[in-house]
Amino acid sequence: MLDVRKIAKDYSTRGGTIAVLEDCTFQLQPGESLAVVGPSGSGKSTLLNILGTLEPPTSGTFELDGVSPLGLGENESAAFRRNRIGFIFQDHHLLPQCGALENVLIPFLADGAVSESQKSYAGELLRRFGLGDRLDHRPGELSGGERQRVAIARALVRRPGLILADEPTGNLDRTTAGTIAELFQTLLDHSKENGIMLILVTHDRELASRMHFVRELDRGILREPQERTP
Numbered sequence: 668m669l670d671v672r673k674i675a676k677d678y679s680t681r682g683g684t685i686a687v688l689e690d691c692t693f694q695l696q697p698g699e700s701l702a703v704v705g706p707s708g709s710g711k712s713t714l715l716n717i718l719g720t721l722e723p724p725t726s727g728t729f730e731l732d733g734v735s736p737l738g739l740g741e742n743e744s745a746a747f748r749r750n751r752i753g754f755i756f757q758d759h760h761l762l763p764q765c766g767a768l769e770n771v772l773i774p775f776l777a778d779g780a781v782s783e784s785q786k787s788y789a790g791e792l793l794r795r796f797g798l799g800d801r802l803d804h805r806p807g808e809l810s811g812g813e814r815q816r817v818a819i820a821r822a823l824v825r826r827p828g829l830i831l832a833d834e835p836t837g838n839l840d841r842t843t844a845g846t847i848a849e850l851f852q853t854l855l856d857h858s859k860e861n862g863i864m865l866i867l868v869t870h871d872r873e874l875a876s877r878m879h880f881v882r883e884l885d886r887g888i889l890r891e892p893q894e895r896t897p
């Protein structure tokens with residue numbers, strides 16, 4: 668499970684210290700999903716970066732499956748991140764010279780050789796996300812939505828316990844909205860079936876409503892969304 672307690676984050680700037688996060692506290696059980704909403708600048712990416720061990724909180728703690736990554740050395744922290752967390756960003760950084768299957772296998776390259784079972788799992792994921800007939804297509808030969816599918820398969824290929832997705836639909840145009848909903852439904856189903864926890868930052872209310880929980884970042888505090896009168 669993921670157990671997040673009183674995470675806070677301040678940044679020091681020339682203009683003084685700004686408190687971006689004051690209290691983020693929540694728990695997720697395996698297979699559960701959380702949508703994080705909130706206006707631009709409310710600290711959504713900061714929270715994801717902290718949970719992804721890309722930057723430390725100012726205070727607070729969290730544990731993923733019984734392990735607290737805070738206080739690990741640089742190498743251990745990198746191993747924790749590589750083995751337990753999958754990232755899906757808006758800008759997915761696929762390697763342009765590599766085909767879809769090769770791109771999904773990138774997380775294994777740090778270990779050296781890729782095994783046959785890893786290769787077949789990568790192919791299975793691409794098939795699950797509807798790219799079974801695109802395994803050798805390079806990113807430039809795929810649509811935006813298809814590239815996003817490759818990035819999702821890549822995030823899943825090491826069987827992480829936690830997936831962090833930061834506005835993954837932000838760059839995709841509205842005409843593909845229907846297939847995007849379908850794509851994230853597939854990700855949700857896959858996560859539920861495999862006990863993966865999913866945290867997704869999104870402005871898409873319909874997508875957020877498909878998740879187990881929706882929380883809003885409001886002046887540094889992660890809370891139940893307030894109904895607003897229009």
Ligand code: ADP
Nearest residue numbers: 678679680687706707708709710711712713714
């Ligand atoms: P969101 O993802 O919700 O749009 P961010 O987490 O990116 O918000 O940023 C939250 C606030 O923290 C913003 O006001 C931003 O300017 C500030 N911020 C983010 N990173 C830094 C940094 N490295 N140094 C100083 N301020 C930062």
Ligand code: MG
Nearest residue numbers: 711712713833
């Ligand atoms: Mg952001």
